[in-house]
Amino acid sequence: MTQTLGIALMGTGRMAHVYGPKINAHPGLRLEVIYNPRMSSAQKAAALYGGRPMDDLDAVLADPGVDAVVIATPTDTHVDYIEQAAAAGKPIYCEKPLDQSLERVDRAMQALQTHPVPFMLGFNRRFDPDNAMLQQAVRSGEVGPLNMLMSWSREPSPPPIDYVRASGGYFVDATIHDIDLLCWIAGERPVQVYAAGSCKFDPQIGAEGDFDLTMTTMTMPSGALVHINNSRACSYGFDQRLEAFGEKGMVQTRNHRDDTLVRWDGTATEARKPLKHFFLERYDQSFYNALDEFHAAVTEGREPSSTAEDGRAALAIALACAQSARDGVAVQPIYGG
Template sequence: MTTQLGIALLGAGRMAHVYGPKINAHPGLRLEVVYNHRIASAQRAVDLYGGRATEDLEDALKDPAVDAVVIATPTDTHVDYIETVARAGKPIYCEKPLDQTLDRVDRALTALEAHPVPFMLGFNRRFDPDNGALRTAVQNGDIGRLTMLMSWSREPAPPPIEYVRASGGYFVDATIHDIDLLCWIAGERPVEVHASGSCVFNPEIGAEGDFDLTMTTFRMPSGALVHINNSRACAYGFDQRLEAFGDDGMLQTINHRDDPLIRWDGRRTEAREPLKHFFLERYDQSFYNALDEFHRAIIEDRQPSATAQHGRDALAIALACQTSAKTRQFVCPDYGT
């Protein structure tokens, strides 16, 4: 296989328009085909990013110019596409989560065991430079033994109610990013979780049985405690921070601003610019870095670092959080056998 890989992009929605430009920007990737069951949507993406449009998945997978596939379709289609693409023998990059239920995720794992192609799940926050630097420092022992790990993830405004209805719930839709990231940093997964949820910003979300404000704690096998603070609304922008506390010190990541300078003059003593508006802006580089990891793994003939099993673990934890918030009890995640 050459070092430049031809890509079939499945989907033409929001996330496909995230990955299209990143594929074009990467010197080792080449967009060959955009597939969507609505050919007009596929053609609109092709008009922007190149390649050719098709509404026939088999046509895309049989194209000899296609070396790998990026799945950027709605969550409830992921497992079916994973099964089909794995049977075709193509490496797969799939947007998170694998699915909203463990039974269907196990179907995907079974397909990948039967057809062991390289597979990567799009937990892009692992590939954010700030998050990666904090993990490296923790793993290197810069703060000694890790005892507490905390994240703040607050979104600018609640999503449309139609999105909430199809999301699988706040923990599965959003907290799952924090879950995967903090387990990756800590190098372990929780033995029990406790979560609390409320709905204070949009009563329509509460009417759907979901939350727009949550707090989650994990107890890790090492004894370390983890805290996740999530909000569907934040007046000052997209609030994304981490803190790692250990025997020998503390590490933090800070929010990104368009103007990173802290300004002191006769009118102000802090930066007044708003935070990066949302995940597309704040984590722009991470999507490119994630595709770079996918490319390097294929070229180096190894499995990518964010695996399907990591996706199952994160979903099991997210579902345990959901149960805990509704029952107000500690819950042990179902990690399977």
């Protein structure tokens, strides 16, 4: 019989609206509380997804019905909530990134060492079925020793400029997903990165000193080369592809569409519908699968597969990429606490 965990969902913004329905859909999770320091926001979210609205964090963490917390709040609040939830002995699922600062990430990791509760970081793309199949193919030796690993990750349109200003920069905000995913697939972390960026779509992004178009190359200890290209704009939808090339062959993931039918007519041949529009549609299943992994880790007493250390490493690499793009030189990421 599935053990049910009562969940306190922290936050009521965009990612909380992703996790609310996924918690409700999981047979082993129960949405017990929705927390926001503004009660009116908590009440609105609770009206949509259920759970009891609460605005007192101490009361949430002391609530006997709360077995674990899902942190889906703004990034700059993650560390504070991790420290308090860990001190209360609550297992934690936290949206990525842990923070935009390595110093604050180290604070969170110290709290998790002092209060060792189950902790999982929400790098959801690991839990996409296509990505997981490609990782399994690489790790099982299907392509032989890995030579090249490539990722295409292009968004349909630039985000609002207020989001960009608070994002920590394109590498920390977006490329970090690809960094974590490709390191997980390869089973190693880079010894050197070289990145370049430009701004071709939204001049406001450039005025903030950020990029909307980047390319990154990572050199792995094995000698494998990893390439990531990112774009804040893409006219044909949310372009998400992977390719692993080894001595024995190659495996790829393809883009997703709502309609996979191929059409031929008097105006076009092999015509197909546009791609999924954004990450909320393309990676919908991955969020459920990630929560399923969290439930299994807590109820079975095992280490979650996406850890705080993974989050620290991905941030260190992303910061090295930002430095490389800014200075025009190759950079060695600095790991460790």
